[in-house]
Amino acid sequence: MPKTAYAALSKEDAKREFDAVSARYAELKAKNLKLDMSRGKPSKAQLDMTSDLLTVLSEPEQCVSDGLDVRNYGELAGLPAAKKLFAEILGCKPEECFIGGNASLTLMYDLISKAFTHGLKNSDKPWCKLDKVKFLCPAPGYDRHFRITESFGCELITVPMTAEGPDMDMVEELVKDPAVKGIWCVPKYSNPDGVVYSEKTISRFAHLKPAAKDFALMWDNAYCIHEFEGDYVPFPDILSLCREAGNPDMVYEFASTSKITFPGSGVAIMAASENNLRHIRPILATQTIGFDKINQMRHVKYFGSADGIRAHMRRHADILRPKFETVLRVFERELGGCGIAEWTHPRGGYFVSLNTMDDCARRVYRMAKSLGVALTEAGATFPYGCDPRDRNLRIAPSYPELDELATATHALCQCIRHVSAEVLIREKALGSLRE
Amino acid sequence: MPKTAYAALSKEDAKREFDAVSARYAELKAKNLKLDMSRGKPSKAQLDMTSDLLTVLSEPEQCVSDGLDVRNYGELAGLPAAKKLFAEILGCKPEECFIGGNASLTLMYDLISKAFTHGLKNSDKPWCKLDKVKFLCPAPGYDRHFRITESFGCELITVPMTAEGPDMDMVEELVKDPAVKGIWCVPKYSNPDGVVYSEKTISRFAHLKPAAKDFALMWDNAYCIHEFEGDYVPFPDILSLCREAGNPDMVYEFASTSKITFPGSGVAIMAASENNLRHIRPILATQTIGFDKINQMRHVKYFGSADGIRAHMRRHADILRPKFETVLRVFERELGGCGIAEWTHPRGGYFVSLNTMDDCARRVYRMAKSLGVALTEAGATFPYGCDPRDRNLRIAPSYPELDELATATHALCQCIRHVSAEVLIREKALGSLRE
Numbered sequence: 001m002p003k004t005a006y007a008a009l010s011k012e013d014a015k016r017e018f019d020a021v022s023a024r025y026a027e028l029k030a031k032n033l034k035l036d037m038s039r040g041k042p043s044k045a046q047l048d049m050t051s052d053l054l055t056v057l058s059e060p061e062q063c064v065s066d067g068l069d070v071r072n073y074g075e076l077a078g079l080p081a082a083k084k085l086f087a088e089i090l091g092c093k094p095e096e097c098f099i100g101g102n103a104s105l106t107l108m109y110d111l112i113s114k115a116f117t118h119g120l121k122n123s124d125k126p127w128c129k130l131d132k133v134k135f136l137c138p139a140p141g142y143d144r145h146f147r148i149t150e151s152f153g154c155e156l157i158t159v160p161m162t163a164e165g166p167d168m169d170m171v172e173e174l175v176k177d178p179a180v181k182g183i184w185c186v187p188k189y190s191n192p193d194g195v196v197y198s199e200k201t202i203s204r205f206a207h208l209k210p211a212a213k214d215f216a217l218m219w220d221n222a223y224c225i226h227e228f229e230g231d232y233v234p235f236p237d238i239l240s241l242c243r244e245a246g247n248p249d250m251v252y253e254f255a256s257t258s259k260i261t262f263p264g265s266g267v268a269i270m271a272a273s274e275n276n277l278r279h280i281r282p283i284l285a286t287q288t289i290g291f292d293k294i295n296q297m298r299h300v301k302y303f304g305s306a307d308g309i310r311a312h313m314r315r316h317a318d319i320l321r322p323k324f325e326t327v328l329r330v331f332e333r334e335l336g337g338c339g340i341a342e343w344t345h346p347r348g349g350y351f352v353s354l355n356t357m358d359d360c361a362r363r364v365y366r367m368a369k370s371l372g373v374a375l376t377e378a379g380a381t382f383p384y385g386c387d388p389r390d391r392n393l394r395i396a397p398s399y400p401e402l403d404e405l406a407t408a409t410h411a412l413c414q415c416i417r418h419v420s421a422e423v424l425i426r427e428k429a430l431g432s433l434r435e
Numbered sequence: 436m437p438k439t440a441y442a443a444l445s446k447e448d449a450k451r452e453f454d455a456v457s458a459r460y461a462e463l464k465a466k467n468l469k470l471d472m473s474r475g476k477p478s479k480a481q482l483d484m485t486s487d488l489l490t491v492l493s494e495p496e497q498c499v500s501d502g503l504d505v506r507n508y509g510e511l512a513g514l515p516a517a518k519k520l521f522a523e524i525l526g527c528k529p530e531e532c533f534i535g536g537n538a539s540l541t542l543m544y545d546l547i548s549k550a551f552t553h554g555l556k557n558s559d560k561p562w563c564k565l566d567k568v569k570f571l572c573p574a575p576g577y578d579r580h581f582r583i584t585e586s587f588g589c590e591l592i593t594v595p596m597t598a599e600g601p602d603m604d605m606v607e608e609l610v611k612d613p614a615v616k617g618i619w620c621v622p623k624y625s626n627p628d629g630v631v632y633s634e635k636t637i638s639r640f641a642h643l644k645p646a647a648k649d650f651a652l653m654w655d656n657a658y659c660i661h662e663f664e665g666d667y668v669p670f671p672d673i674l675s676l677c678r679e680a681g682n683p684d685m686v687y688e689f690a691s692t693s694k695i696t697f698p699g700s701g702v703a704i705m706a707a708s709e710n711n712l713r714h715i716r717p718i719l720a721t722q723t724i725g726f727d728k729i730n731q732m733r734h735v736k737y738f739g740s741a742d743g744i745r746a747h748m749r750r751h752a753d754i755l756r757p758k759f760e761t762v763l764r765v766f767e768r769e770l771g772g773c774g775i776a777e778w779t780h781p782r783g784g785y786f787v788s789l790n791t792m793d794d795c796a797r798r799v800y801r802m803a804k805s806l807g808v809a810l811t812e813a814g815a816t817f818p819y820g821c822d823p824r825d826r827n828l829r830i831a832p833s834y835p836e837l838d839e840l841a842t843a844t845h846a847l848c849q850c851i852r853h854v855s856a857e858v859l860i861r862e863k864a865l866g867s868l869r870e
Contacts (some may be wrong), residue, residue: 039508047506048495052728055493060483071482071697073474092834102727109722117563117587128563144721151721152552230743262506265729284588286579287544292537294700365581398493400538 005339007419011428018421024414025371033372035408040191040350041399042058042259045319050261050312056302057132057294065300070293076285077277081298086269088306089225090255096271098280101291104256104268108218109148111252111270114283115181115216116152121279123214127152127181134184136174138166140353140381142191145184145220157382159183161190165197168204182216188235189223191351192381194346194393196233206241208250214374216241217251223314224255228320229347232310239271241426248273257299257352260309260316267299323397327352327409334413340420343395352395353381359390359418367415373408440774441855444668446863453856459849460806467602468807470843475626475785476834477694480754485696485747491737492729505728511711511720516534517731520527521704523741525690528671531706533715536726539703541690542584543653546687546705547667549718550616551587551650555697556684556714558649562587563615568698569616571609573601575788575816575827577626580655592816594618600632603639610645623670624658627788627816627829630670631783641676643685652677652686661747663755664782667745674706685710692734694785695751702734746866758832762787762844769848775855778830787830789815794825802850808843 009017057063057366063070065079077083078099087094100107115129116118127133135149138159146156157174159166165187174180187197187204197205207216219238227233242251249272257266272280303309328345332352335341343354356364365378376394395412397405444452446486492498498505500514510520511644513534522529546862549555551562562568570584592609594601601620604738609615620640622632632640640652652674677686684707692701695791707715738744763780764791770776778789791799800813813822830847832840 016507041508044495044504047498047504050497054489054498058480058490060486063482063489069479069482071699073476073693073698113548113552114721123660126563128561144724147721151718223697235528263508264506264725265727269543281796283586286582287548288538289579290538290699292696292730293699294697295727295730 005337006424007339009424011425011432014421014428016422018416018425021417022415022422025367025418028046028371028411028414032406033411034376035372035400035404037396037400037405037413038374038376039399040259040396041265042316043319043399043401045264046398049315049319053261053298055258055377055418056298056389060151062301063294063297065293065297068103068293070297073289074141075293076118076288076290077281078291079300080292081300082267083299085303085306085309086255087271087308089219090253090271091235092239092253092271096239096277098270098272098277099291099296100243100268102265102268102295103258104220104222104254104270105144107268107270108145108220110284110287111216111218112148112152113279115214118224118283120214120216121276130179132179134177136166136171136180138183138185138190139383139384140192140394141184141375142186142220143380143385144219146383150384151155151185154181156330158383158388161195163195165190165195165201168201169303172208175208175212176217178211180210181212181214182218184218184220186220186222187238188221188233189226189346189349191222191349192351192392194349194351194353196235196348199236199325202236202241206247208247210250215250219251219253221253221255222259222386223349226259226316226350227313227348228324230318230380233348236252243273248277252276255435260312261272261299261302266297267296277338294397303351320398322402323400324352326401326402326405327395327397329407330406330413332411335416337418338417341416350396350398352397354393354395356393357393357420358421360416360423361393363419364393364412364415367419368412371411371415373411375412440772441859442774446860447550448855448861449735449863451846451856452852453860456849456852456856460853461710461720463806463846463849464832468842468846469837470497470807470839470846471809472840472843472847473809473833474834475694477698477751477859478607478834478836480752481833482697484750484754488696488733488737491733498729500728500732503728506784507532507723511723511725512716513726514728514731514735516735517702519682520689520735520738520741522706524744525656525688525704525706527674527688529579529705530709531712532672533705533707533712534726534731535703537653537700537703537730538693539657539689539705540579542703542705543580543655543689545702545719545722546651546653546715547583548589549715550649555649555651555719556711563817565614567614569612571601571606571613571632572616572818573618573625574818575627575829576619577621577655578811578815578820585819589616589837593818593823596628596630597814598630598631600625600636600733603636607639607643610643610647610650611810613646615645616649617653619653619655621655622673623656623668624661624781624784626657627786628825629779629784629786629788630672631670634671637671637673637676640764641673641680641682643682646686649729650685655690656684656688656690657694658784660745661694661751661785662783663759668783674708678708684711687711695747696737696842700730702731702761746848750792755833758840759787761837761840762830762832765841765844765848769845770851773852773855776851785831785833787832789826789828790826790831791851792855792858795851795858796822796825796828798852798854799847802853803847806846808846809818810847
């Protein structure tokens with residue numbers, strides 16, 4: 001195993017490394033692998049852990065919450081008991097919670113959709129009536145966020161991520177443009193970098209002074225209680241901070257139980273100022289009479305309290321931790337010291353973010369695919385699916401079993417070494433030509 | 436009880452009737468009633484009937500459908516087994532079914548919403564880019580339909596209902612206008628009239644030649660298997676008819692289990708041509724990764740087959756039939772022969788539609804409200820909530836218990852007689868003045 005930096009290898013050593021890796025690639029190819037590290041899907045063991053949720057409501061008499069028959073129509077904004085539960089998790093007020101269906105992605109989409117067709121609370125007109133709508137996309141980021149705003153024809157503007165969150169100097173500058181209508185954020189264990197926004201970053205967000213008075217801070221707190229390493233990390237309530245900073249209606253916070261209970265059958269939450277909810281409720285009332293309240297009540301009854309959810313998350317952590325450790329161990333073993341890749345060491349969330357050398361990520365992605373190892377498509381973590389340095393890969397360790405994961409990560413590393421060695425040899429050859 | 440037409444009453448008899456009804460009104464007022472006939476909500480007995488649905492999936496091993504773990508992400512268009520089940524109900528092909536979340540209203544809203552922001556399959560541009568979008572609204576009709584298109588700024592055009600469905604001469608004329616982009620239909624047991632569209636009406640719809648090539652026939656088959664009187668009435672598959680008539684992409688059909696299982700936690704279906712689904716799927720894929728498949732599978736397992744659903748509907752019928760009989764019996768007893776109101780005699784669906792004399796419905800609605808009897812607001816069955824003759828009232832008998840329903844209907848009848856007698860006396864007085 002090489003612990004020498006590739007850059008320091010002689011031409012001959014580089015060739016030797018390339019041949020060795022090529023041989024390992026051929027061996028792996030012969031194994032006809034079929035492994036998937038592409039999406040942040042919980043594993044079967046995680047889903048099985050929550051089985052009692054299926055039967056926690058079994059009798060009609062149990063289907064009453066605060067005097068309301070949860071089986072029937074109505075209660076657009078969700079069960080009061082569900083609002084109370086999730087407000088405790090997010091640190092906001094129950095009155096600021098809107099409980100939706102099975103996907104926070106849908107709540108986010110619908111908010112943007114309504115901004116375009118009806119306008120947000122402080123909009124002068126619906127965004128579809130504007131010549132140009134721009135949206136800020138901290139990247140690497142979440143492809144599905146970017147795609148929502150792309151789908152409505154927004155111009156997506158990349159904002160680099162730092163170790164403290166998005167580059168706030170740049171954000172503060174960009175929001176001076178009134179066409180900039182919002183920004184996508186995953187503030188805790190960001191997707192894919194696993195960055196927890198610093199106190200300073202969060203405060204600068206709360207104090208933002210956008211030219212657009214209907215600027216939407218899309219605060220997707222998807223991993224708010226998703227630590228897998230170490231203790232629960234307290235996180236400030238962005239709604240309070242924005243209110244205190246004189247920006248009460250700027251922020252929309254989202255969360256869901258997709259990675260707490262069942263990904264396909266969880267409960268989604270939108271938290272926003274009471275004024276914002278008063279504006280959006282009648283618009284949503286045209287779209288639905290109400291979301292699935294039986295499922296909301298299942299969640300309330302199953303967990304009992306925010307402490308119940310936190311205890312449940314520690315059991316998820318016990319399943320997830322060894323998976324992340326496996327990926328990081330194989331990365332260190334196969335790539336450590338080579339100087340051809342860098343990767344994150346997250347303590348929560350669902351991803352490891354890996355950067356190859358510039359201009360290598362697409363080739364690594366395709367090579368891994370040809371080995372039967374599925375990754376999130378290279379480029380996906382950037383607006384328009386286009387990574388300007390072509391180097392970022394998002395690794396999702398949650399779904400495969402441990403042994404599969406080790407094999408998949410090993411295979412990925414051989415692809416990275418193969419592509420890197422090839423680049424190195426080409427550069428050395430070019431160097432010789434120049435001499 | 437009067438069996439004389441009000442019009443034939445002498446001035447004195449009219450005064451006597453008015454006094455008698457006023458006295459009964461005062462008696463009812465003293466009872467402080469609190470009764471609701473406003474919305475088509477299933478009753479507790481109906482909901483209790485379906486309790487086993489809550490626990491039909493209880494073990495993780497059961498959560499696999501066609502090899503797919505229904506608890507996890509994915510399968511945007513729904514479970515194949517659910518498509519098969521509902522295709523059998525609607526008479527279309529499984530590949531033409533898209534299985535959604537808990538509300539067909541949301542699928543309808545989302546279709547119109549996407550027409551505005553992205554365009555339908557045959558649209559030249561998104562509807563939000565057009566100066567004017569018109570939508571046809573057969574009325575009396577369903578207020579929530581009208582509100583969807585109103586909410587997007589459409590001009591709503593009223594089309595009168597006949598005993599065979601919407602006035603097709605008028606529809607065929609109106610669709611020559613390219614700004615007319617669609618029509619709302621409830622083809623079986625229409626809301627509120629309970630009309631089953633005739634074969635001829637359905638055929639004329641299938642053969643429609645709208646000027647707008649992206650005209651949307653919104654076919655809300657909400658009561659497709661909702662007979663409460665007599666045998667199941669077979670109904671043609673509108674998708675086949677439109678295909679045969681050369682209009683394969685014109686129609687979008689909707690249905691749900693809201694009034695089959697649980698109103699708040701059912702499963703919704705959209706059926707459309709495979710080309711239409713190919714167009715809409717990637718747009719919906721931006722909004723959600725997938726709907727609640729556990730709940731889809733609960734429904735598949737609970738019913739087993741379309742026959743299973745039909746058997747279940749006969750049990751609903753047994754609960755609903757006496758309720759409709761009660762309303763009609765009280766109407767006949769209190770209003771029969773008076774010539775002051777007409778009402779429908781539906782054999783399925785959820786409503787009785789009642790017409791008062793012209794210009795009386797709002798007053799009746801308010802008077803009933805003051806007695807504690809909630810009705811759907813007068814006017815609601817027409818676009819913009821405005822009934823040009825102010826005469827239609829929608830009665831929803833499903834929710835109250837039988838005795839409450841009798842009391843509420845009796846109270847409603849007294850209000851109708853009160854308002855009618857008052858009108859009669861005023862007219863007689865005006866007549867005397869003129870003499």
